[in-house]
Amino acid sequence: xxxxxxxxxxxxxxxxxxxxxxxxxxxxxxxxxxxxxxxxxxxxxxxxxxxxxxxxxxxxxxxxxxxxxxxxxxxxxxxxxxxxxxxxxxxxxxxxxxxxxxxxxxxxxxxxxxxxxxxxxxxxxxxxxxxxxxxxxxxxxxxxxxxxxxxxxxxxxxxxxxxxxxxxxxxxxxxxxxxxxxxxxxxxxxxxxxxxxxxxxxxxxxxxxxxxxxxxxxxxxxxxxxxxxxxxxxxxxxxxxxxxxxxxxxxxxxxxxxxxxxxxxxxxxxxxxxxxxxxxxxxxxxxxxxxxxxxxxxxxxxxxxxxxxxxxxxxxxxxxxxxxxxxxxxxxxxxxxxxxxxxxxxxxxxxxxxxxxxxxxxxxxxxxxxxxxxxxxxxxxxxxxxxxxxxxxxxxxxxxxxxxxxxxxxxxxxxxxxxxxxxxxxxxxxxxxxxxxxxxxxxxxxxxxxxxxxxxxxxxxxxxxxxxxxxxxxxxxxxxxxxxxxxxxxxxxxxxxxxxxxxxxxxxxxxxxxxxxxxxxxxxxxxxxxxxxxxxxxxxxxxxxxxxxxxxxxxxxxxxxxxxxxxxxxxxxxxxxxxxxxxxxxxxxxxxxxxxxxxxxxxxxxxxxxxxxxxxxxxxxxxxxxxxxxxxxxxxxxxxxxx
Ligand SMILES: [Zn+2]
Ligand SMILES: [Zn+2]
Numbered sequence: 001x002x003x004x005x006x007x008x009x010x011x012x013x014x015x016x017x018x019x020x021x022x023x024x025x026x027x028x029x030x031x032x033x034x035x036x037x038x039x040x041x042x043x044x045x046x047x048x049x050x051x052x053x054x055x056x057x058x059x060x061x062x063x064x065x066x067x068x069x070x071x072x073x074x075x076x077x078x079x080x081x082x083x084x085x086x087x088x089x090x091x092x093x094x095x096x097x098x099x100x101x102x103x104x105x106x107x108x109x110x111x112x113x114x115x116x117x118x119x120x121x122x123x124x125x126x127x128x129x130x131x132x133x134x135x136x137x138x139x140x141x142x143x144x145x146x147x148x149x150x151x152x153x154x155x156x157x158x159x160x161x162x163x164x165x166x167x168x169x170x171x172x173x174x175x176x177x178x179x180x181x182x183x184x185x186x187x188x189x190x191x192x193x194x195x196x197x198x199x200x201x202x203x204x205x206x207x208x209x210x211x212x213x214x215x216x217x218x219x220x221x222x223x224x225x226x227x228x229x230x231x232x233x234x235x236x237x238x239x240x241x242x243x244x245x246x247x248x249x250x251x252x253x254x255x256x257x258x259x260x261x262x263x264x265x266x267x268x269x270x271x272x273x274x275x276x277x278x279x280x281x282x283x284x285x286x287x288x289x290x291x292x293x294x295x296x297x298x299x300x301x302x303x304x305x306x307x308x309x310x311x312x313x314x315x316x317x318x319x320x321x322x323x324x325x326x327x328x329x330x331x332x333x334x335x336x337x338x339x340x341x342x343x344x345x346x347x348x349x350x351x352x353x354x355x356x357x358x359x360x361x362x363x364x365x366x367x368x369x370x371x372x373x374x375x376x377x378x379x380x381x382x383x384x385x386x387x388x389x390x391x392x393x394x395x396x397x398x399x400x401x402x403x404x405x406x407x408x409x410x411x412x413x414x415x416x417x418x419x420x421x422x423x424x425x426x427x428x429x430x431x432x433x434x435x436x437x438x439x440x441x442x443x444x445x446x447x448x449x450x451x452x453x454x455x456x457x458x459x460x461x462x463x464x465x466x467x468x469x470x471x472x473x474x475x476x477x478x479x480x481x482x483x484x485x486x487x488x489x490x491x492x493x494x495x496x497x498x499x500x501x502x503x504x505x506x507x508x509x510x511x512x513x514x515x516x517x518x519x520x521x522x523x524x525x526x527x528x529x530x531x532x533x534x535x536x537x538x539x540x541x542x543x544x545x546x547x548x549x550x551x552x553x554x555x556x557x558x559x560x561x562x563x564x565x566x567x568x569x570x571x572x573x574x575x576x577x578x579x580x581x582x583x584x585x586x587x588x589x590x591x592x593x594x595x596x597x598x599x600x601x602x603x604x605x606x607x608x609x610x611x612x613x614x615x616x617x618x619x620x621x622x623x624x625x626x627x628x629x630x631x632x633x634x635x636x637x638x639x640x641x642x643x
Pocket of ligand 1: 075176184
């Protein structure tokens with residue numbers, strides 16, 4: 001037997017027998033042997049202990065690869081479950097995936113635990129980590145698995161429902177063990193528990209088993225895990241900073257939005273301050289869309305079931321939709337829209353289209369409703385009712401390239417206008433199950449890739465992660481404290497034009513099918529506002545702040561203030577003429593995070609002067625009002641939309 005292993009630098013290593021990733025890493029060098037976390041073969045990740053039996057190209061993953069953090073974090077979840085079962089032997093354990101920045105594991109304890117138990121569990125995890133227990137994978141048959149996990153009702157359910165994400169196939173079950181701890185899992189994991197050193201259990205939460213409210217409520221332990229102590233400490237500092245910036249807290253303090261039990265979960269009421277902020281965002285977006293050749297449309301909130309059958313939503317997305325509305329008198333069913341696309345498609349279809357009209361770009365601030373599980377709701381960031389800056393572009397196949405290019409440029413300038421300058425992308429390509437011709441996929445994917453390269457956007461390719469109907473780009477921004485947020489999505493769609501039999505008349509007078517592009521640039525306005533609140537910590541730049549200027553008076557200056565107000569017709573301002581100390585007025589304005597405060601007193605009357613405080617910046621004292629007015633107008637000016 002002769003096995004040829006090709007390394008990323010195209011060099012080839014030959015072995016006479018099947019060989020593990022670990023042995024290859026060791027063969028390359030002792031340091032790599034020690035640092036190897038996993039191996040990548042044909043875009044799939046395996047344990048270092050995986051035995052290679054044929055000629056393949058491999059990449060040995062170390063802590064420097066982005067995916068390694070996910071492997072580490074998921075492995076830490078195993079360690080957590082192991083520690084919990086050691087300390088609380090009767091516990092039922094559920095599932096433990098890695099998530100952004102960390103991991104969690106769901107448990108049903110015999111007696112609920114509290115935050116005070118977390119340090120104890122952490123200590124046990126440290127003990128297990130020091131033992132450097134190796135993770136080892138095996139495949140067993142279903143009956144054997146049912147026997148091993150006979151006292152674990154959640155594991156039994158996973159085995160019986162053949163949950164592939166948990167490593168269970170129809171007839172065989174993938175199981176990992178380290179020492180006497182066993183878990184259902186498809187892997188991969190770090191080689192041994194000694195890799196798991198810099199972790200912390202961060203909080204205790206609740207969750208329903210499988211996210212279903214009819215199921216038992218479990219306790220969810222969240223944690224974070226990193227390759228170095230520096231990374232861990234930086235993350236923990238960032239968390240404290242993030243808590244201070246929590247949009248739910250700031251939203252309440254600044255009276256932006258509220259919610260009520262009577263509304264049901266995941267829905268929000270925008271108070272006057274919040275509505276002002278939102279209007280500013282929406283108006284800016286609308287203006288930018290007009291500049292970019294979009295036509296505005298408006299569509300209803302509900303549609304007949306036949307619409308959702310044609311669009312495929314009832315087949316593929318029913319779980320995400322609210323239950324149907326139905327009258328007692330007839331069989332018609334109506335659904336709240338989870339997406340705007342089918343409505344825009346109907347508008348496209350309402351007239352005969354010629355190639356001369358294409359591309360048709362239809363835009364709407366469209367409100368949608370998604371029946372998200374209550375466990376995943378998170379303030380404005382994940383709501384059930386929200387409004388998207390949604391548009392659908394219908395174009396010829398030849399136009400895709402140019403459309404994607406200008407769309408990406410549009411998207412980037414828009415995000416930059418709102419203060420997000422650090423932008424990265426994910427490019428999701430054709431999955432195994434997909435519709436459409438290979439060559440169409442290639443052209444579409446290439447146009448996305450070219451656009452990213454042309455704009456100089458740093459991106460990673462998520463191989464096979466695209467939707468079955470087309471490839472897409474997701475744009476991520478980094479916020480002020482380094483967190484990544486996914487915002488814009490640009491999705492090419494080969495399916496809906498077929499579902500709805502869309503057409504246009506070609507230059508040769510034939511009929512052809514247009515391609516469709518879905519795109520939301522800010523995403524959901526609710527979520528975008530939540531992210532903006534956290535990014536700016538509520539201290540919005542002048543153009544966005546609900547109240548841009550507060551005039552603080554000293555003494556009797558009413559007439560003078562009125563002349564100033566008259567000169568600022570386009571500034572959102574308030575006058576604080578309460579009979580209290582100036583210090584208190586300044587304090588209040590700061591607390592309300594108002595970007596500009598103009599202070600005028602009786603002594604300013606004769607000189608036509610005033611003083612301007614700029615939040616987090618130098619103040620301008622005792623200057624002519626005409627000069628201060630200029631400065632105010634400059635501070636509240638909205639950014640020019642560069643395109
Ligand atoms: Zn696992
Ligand atoms: Zn759409």
